[in-house]
Amino acid sequence: MIISDLLEETFLALSSNKVRSGLTILGIIIGISSVIAMVSIGQGSQASIQASIQSIGANLIQVQPGSQRSFAGVATQRGSAKSLTAEDAQAIADEISVAQAVAPEVSSRYQVAVKGTNTNTSIVGTTSSYTQVRNVQVIEGNFITDQQNSSVAKVAVLGPTVSTDLFGEGVSPVGQTIRINGSQFTVIGLTVIKGGSSFSNQDDMIFIPLSTAQRYFSGDEYVTSISVQATSEKTVDELETEITNLLLSRHHLDAASADFSILNQTDIIATASSVTETFTTLLAAVAGISLVVGGIGIMNMMLTSVTERTKEIGLRKAIGAKRKEIEQQFLVESVMLTLAGGIIGIALGLGISYVVSVLGIVSTSVSWSSVLLAFGVSAAIGIVFGYYPARRAAGMNPIVALRYE
Amino acid sequence: MIEVKNVSKTYVTGAGSFDALKEVSFTIHDGEFVAIMGPSGSGKSTLMHILGALDVPTNGTYVLDGKDVSTLSEDELADIRREHIGFVFQSFNLLPRASVIRNVTLPLVYKQIPKEQREKIATASLKSAGLDEQYFYHLSNQLSGGQIQRVAIARALVNQPSLILADEPTGNLDSHTGQIVLETFQKLNREEKRTIILITHESDVAEHADRIIFIRDGAIESDKPV
Ligand SMILES: Nc1ncnc2c1ncn2[C@@H]1O[C@H](COP(=O)(O)OP(=O)(O)OP(=O)(O)O)[C@@H](O)[C@H]1O
Ligand SMILES: [Mg+2]
Numbered sequence: 001m002i003i004s005d006l007l008e009e010t011f012l013a014l015s016s017n018k019v020r021s022g023l024t025i026l027g028i029i030i031g032i033s034s035v036i037a038m039v040s041i042g043q044g045s046q047a048s049i050q051a052s053i054q055s056i057g058a059n060l061i062q063v064q065p066g067s068q069r070s071f072a073g074v075a076t077q078r079g080s081a082k083s084l085t086a087e088d089a090q091a092i093a094d095e096i097s098v099a100q101a102v103a104p105e106v107s108s109r110y111q112v113a114v115k116g117t118n119t120n121t122s123i124v125g126t127t128s129s130y131t132q133v134r135n136v137q138v139i140e141g142n143f144i145t146d147q148q149n150s151s152v153a154k155v156a157v158l159g160p161t162v163s164t165d166l167f168g169e170g171v172s173p174v175g176q177t178i179r180i181n182g183s184q185f186t187v188i189g190l191t192v193i194k195g196g197s198s199f200s201n202q203d204d205m206i207f208i209p210l211s212t213a214q215r216y217f218s219g220d221e222y223v224t225s226i227s228v229q230a231t232s233e234k235t236v237d238e239l240e241t242e243i244t245n246l247l248l249s250r251h252h253l254d255a256a257s258a259d260f261s262i263l264n265q266t267d268i269i270a271t272a273s274s275v276t277e278t279f280t281t282l283l284a285a286v287a288g289i290s291l292v293v294g295g296i297g298i299m300n301m302m303l304t305s306v307t308e309r310t311k312e313i314g315l316r317k318a319i320g321a322k323r324k325e326i327e328q329q330f331l332v333e334s335v336m337l338t339l340a341g342g343i344i345g346i347a348l349g350l351g352i353s354y355v356v357s358v359l360g361i362v363s364t365s366v367s368w369s370s371v372l373l374a375f376g377v378s379a380a381i382g383i384v385f386g387y388y389p390a391r392r393a394a395g396m397n398p399i400v401a402l403r404y405e
Numbered sequence: 406m407i408e409v410k411n412v413s414k415t416y417v418t419g420a421g422s423f424d425a426l427k428e429v430s431f432t433i434h435d436g437e438f439v440a441i442m443g444p445s446g447s448g449k450s451t452l453m454h455i456l457g458a459l460d461v462p463t464n465g466t467y468v469l470d471g472k473d474v475s476t477l478s479e480d481e482l483a484d485i486r487r488e489h490i491g492f493v494f495q496s497f498n499l500l501p502r503a504s505v506i507r508n509v510t511l512p513l514v515y516k517q518i519p520k521e522q523r524e525k526i527a528t529a530s531l532k533s534a535g536l537d538e539q540y541f542y543h544l545s546n547q548l549s550g551g552q553i554q555r556v557a558i559a560r561a562l563v564n565q566p567s568l569i570l571a572d573e574p575t576g577n578l579d580s581h582t583g584q585i586v587l588e589t590f591q592k593l594n595r596e597e598k599r600t601i602i603l604i605t606h607e608s609d610v611a612e613h614a615d616r617i618i619f620i621r622d623g624a625i626e627s628d629k630p631v
Binding site: 001002004005009012016311312314315316317318319320321322323324325398399402 | 454457459460479480483484486487488492494498500502503511512514515516517519520560564
């Protein structure tokens with residue numbers, strides 16, 4: 001049989017039973033559309049988690065005081081201990097070549113007031129390299145300079161959220177005076193809106209010189225964390241090792257009793273990715289099961305159709321159709337069904353992920369490979385679940401088939 | 406030309422074996438119109454299945470147009486049916502939701518004849534089968550019994566077969582319509598020199614043929630001209 005005839009026969013056979021064909025492919029439509037939607041939602045959330053981790057700063061390593069686990073097996077609260085100093089930060093900057101920039105910080109929450117308006121926010125004492133390490137930009141005014149650090153200046157750079165809270169929407173805070181925990185500070189800058197990140201919202205912070213924070217607030221020489229940027233993505237791991245070695249020797253400790261811990265951004269991304277990946281796989285697996293169920297529906301319909309058309313099969317054989325031609329006809333029918341289901345399912349899945357994106361639930365990302373895969377899978381389901389019914393049709397004895405009532 | 410030599414057919418079932426045909430031999434020349442008669446269960450349909458290359462004999466040889474059909478495989482039998490044989494069945498066997506033209510062109514589809522030519526050939530054979538042109542594009546389930554049988558005859562003619570086999574073609578028709586169908590066969594035989602084998606158990610049907618082979622219990626009882 002010529003291809004065009006085969007397709008015509010298939011079309012006529014399927015359209016002669018539209019309701020049944022439609023109901024049968026519903027399983028495939030649901031399966032394919034949920035695979036597409038689930039994968040796009042999963043990949044979308046993975047991408048947004050990665051982006052929000054990256055927004056904290058690229059190739060970042062964070063050193064925090066306190067060991068993750070002491071030798072006695074009792075975990076010390078990270079960040080609560082006091083073991084890191086600004087000198088440690090300076091040593092990292094001076095002695096490690098793969099450390100591109102180092103920003104020590106002292107952070108704590110304090111009450112901030114401006115003429116009767118009050119807010120409680122994070123006060124971060126840091127140095128000028130913070131802008132580079134943590135990817136912060138100033139939209140108005142300037143960030144803290146090294147000079148202000150050495151002169152222990154009482155100047156502050158506001159995050160956009162804090163600025164809005166204190167001065168109102170669209171009002172420039174630069175040049176104004178604020179009171180942090182009772183001390184007067186002059187606002188010298190405003191940072192760019194970065195958007196909320198679940199890890200640390202840099203929009204809701206006030207930056208002041210590190211020395212100022214130590215003198216007026218914490219009252220000691222320690223820092224609460226040191227952020228270090230590696231020269232490139234490839235040197236992040238090397239940087240981690242070198243910082244560990246340097247700090248251990250500076251603190252005269254061995255590896256087992258380290259009084260600091262290191263958070264590697266690459267590891268965080270990897271962990272977050274593996275979590276979302278597992279989640280995506282799980283969702284896709286559930287959707288995949290519905291595909292299999294859909295496939296069984298196709299097989300059921302094809303078997304019914306073969307039985308119903310026993311006489312037709314007998315006739316086709318009597319007028320000279322070969323086994324292969326009968327097999328082809330039924331196989332093409334089931335593949336057509338599943339492909340139609342696949343195409344509708346892909347459209348529906350794209351629609352769902354678009355709606356999810358537009359509604360702002362998750363910004364989804366459709367990968368064309370998953371669309372292609374869905375297309376292939378639906379064709380494969382047609383072949384796999386259509387094969388047995390087609391074989392059954394092809395194997396019919398024409399005499400028996402002709403006699404069938 | 407059909408040469409049947411010592412053809413036997415034994416059916417093996419759970420209850421034992423049954424000889425439906427026993428050493429049957431005859432020759433049918435091109436252009437003959439032969440009726441095969443016999444009581445129910447005598448082996449007429451069994452014989453037709455072998456003559457129509459739907460089945461092969463257990464023993465003996467069947468040579469159609471010089472080709473031994475008795476030892477062929479399933480697909481080779483399909484080739485024989487497609488190229489040499491046209492069937493007319495008792496219960497018509499048209500595709501119900503398809504038009505008359507589509508039913509008649511179906512054998513040509515398997516013969517891989519291009520679409521443009523198919524309709525022309527089908528129209529010609531519908532005309533020889535005597536169906537009125539106004540019905541060509543009707544659905545086959547909108548036709549009368551006599552019209553359906555003419556379509557079935559046209560379909561049997563369409564691949565230019567050397568042999569037309571009809572198993573009780575008038576069995577489902579009233580006597581008047583049956584008469585018209587039989588006259589169609591006669592006309593095809595006389596005017597187009599088609600070889601026709603008609604299977605029936607009614608003698609008044611068989612009398613339309615030129616020669617009657619009578620079988621009983623799987624063996625030929627008589628073989629004589631009308
Ligand atoms: N597939 C089969 N398996 C077993 N026995 C069969 C089979 N087909 C036919 N027979 C037997 O062979 C014998 C001849 O059957 P056949 O159908 O050829 O008869 P027939 O002459 O066509 O009868 P009728 O006029 O009733 O159609 C019958 O006794 C039947 O039971
Ligand atoms: Mg019979």
